[in-house]
Amino acid sequence: MSIITLTTDFGAGSHYAAAMKGVILSICPAATIVDVTHEVPPQDIRHAALLLDNAAEWFPPETIHVAVVDPGVGTDRAIVYARIGQQQFIAPDNGVLSRLAARRPPTKLIRLADPAYWLKQVSTTFHGRDIMAPVAAYLASGLDPDRLGPPLEQLTSLDWPEATQHPNRIDGAVIEIDSFGNLITNLTGEMLAGRPTDRRACVVCNIFETWGIYHAYAAQPNGTLVAVIGSAGRLELALVGDNAARRLGIGVGSPVTLAWE
Amino acid sequence: MSIITLTTDFGAGSHYAAAMKGVILSICPAATIVDVTHEVPPQDIRHAALLLDNAAEWFPPETIHVAVVDPGVGTDRAIVYARIGQQQFIAPDNGVLSRLAARRPPTKLIRLADPAYWLKQVSTTFHGRDIMAPVAAYLASGLDPDRLGPPLEQLTSLDWPEATQHPNRIDGAVIEIDSFGNLITNLTGEMLAGRPTDRRACVVCNIFETWGIYHAYAAQPNGTLVAVIGSAGRLELALVGDNAARRLGIGVGSPVTLAWE
């Protein structure tokens, strides 16, 4: 049994994801298809890169993750096969895999080049359906990825700013707003090792601040700004029972500092 | 073949549901996963309770329904396994199962306590992924639910107001707005047995009224307020070809009276 996941910016109302699923099931009827999301904001490669990085590791080894956020479709941007850890990826080479690759270097990179594994007619505007879906389906059916094309030396990379550690503080930023409006930062739980997490720790984001790092959102009353280590191991700020991003007007890129007295 | 359904407030744009699916498929590759919805309004336990009550009964016996609307994650609220009718449920014990349980008492209730069936590392903010998903997958693989932990005496209950019957009228309320904007009430078809449903029956909701109970929305022209017995056996009000909730400004909790002349 092979699993193929889909991460796209197609929107739930379009027929595009369904067309990809039809192509996949036409080639590999036994594939299990899982939607990661089709709600990546249109053409937002960084957003998709973070989503993939959050989701992919939870799938069984050998899962094939297809990411179609592809503003350059029809230009000479490459489409790649990448093996990262025990997971496989098919995506345009536009940086959408660079968050994953920053954490763990790919052990195989191939540029999709052999049209034997594509649809016979390839449009210039929908390579998700015409190239990526059939390639994923052939892989799910057991195709050796080396047959897909020549090796690629390096993935296109986006810049992923890291938090910087100082003696008495860590400076970072909000890198993601989740669906609850929680502010997810690039400060990780590892960076806090050995540091106090009680009320001596102060987290500042824009003009807002909160003391202490808690184990649960509900550790504080509704309406309180709390800091927790979230489910991806990153420091996040939440407004208990509310949407912090919307209520406080904070977006991706806002500075976050964790300081100790 | 085992079916696992998911009902959450994660939103279609997040990676959270995908992470749960990855965990499930890692443990039980043959599971059939069905999304009930991920669009429960954030932390709206009552909304999720109604959804589950509407959806669960249509699934095959032994289906495992996982509901993750969990504002108390990381606190000492319990996570439970419940057997209600022929369906199985995994959910935080916060009332999300209390609508189902109000109609039919659970025949088994267990408090999840044995970490042998959880992920090895359990976060404090995402028990859907770390506890509920693996438990559901082990159940789908044949695990005896008695292994999950000790019996629980009683589910946490929310108050579900019932319509009150009087000699010439029934007083109730709107309990749900469906995706078409139809106003679904707590008056049931059974309450109407033996009563006239022609134009002697008058339904009043806020300042709006309509006469007669019809068999089809389209029994009246577009723009008409009609009362029908909906697909869950409850009286509902619809604005033909339009969205009644939005157009008339009616929400959950609005009073509804059905009266006979």
Added chain:
Amino acid sequence: MSIITLTTDFGAGSHYAAAMKGVILSICPAATIVDVTHEVPPQDIRHAALLLDNAAEWFPPETIHVAVVDPGVGTDRAIVYARIGQQQFIAPDNGVLSRLAARRPPTKLIRLADPAYWLKQVSTTFHGRDIMAPVAAYLASGLDPDRLGPPLEQLTSLDWPEATQHPNRIDGAVIEIDSFGNLITNLTGEMLAGRPTDRRACVVCNIFETWGIYHAYAAQPNGTLVAVIGSAGRLELALVGDNAARRLGIGVGSPVTLAWE
């Protein structure tokens, strides 16, 4: 293995699609269910007809496509089984199949009449769950469609305006806005055969115009209006890196002319 697809206007937040899936899996546990979309605008039959026409052809032969956009539920409108090309369809006979049928006449048309293949209790407001889902599941289990009811002579048809070709121009219209805001027209790639596609070709939509037909959206800088032949073989207009429909205020029905100097 049988595939059943669902195209509805239920919205992702409702339990209606889940109820249909529960019914299907109760009858045919081995069915593979694929969501085309549940985000058809409420009761928008034409929108659903276009979606189905775009999606269905990509699925394996014998796939069963169920379309539930059914404002007339409970009235005497028929529910039909149609075989079009190698695909099968179950839908209310309200025009939702007429776009597909305009391109390729159905080779079998049956009016659903035998309640042996429906749920035992049929509501008057949700035939998707009570009639269409079980019929699809029985078909997926191998039922001969001739058992479903008597032949139907003709599908209800909606008017699908065609582009008109003149010596030096083609007059058409926007027939669909996709999820990126691209304006998809009823001018097809075939109509352009042998005509220049370089800057001698001018496309005008409302007060906006662009020259040349390109192979990729990204062939022009961000913010440029470009014409391409899209993935369904139709001329479309896109605003590079942006949402043309929203930014230019253009909707379905807007006139489009392609002219050659």
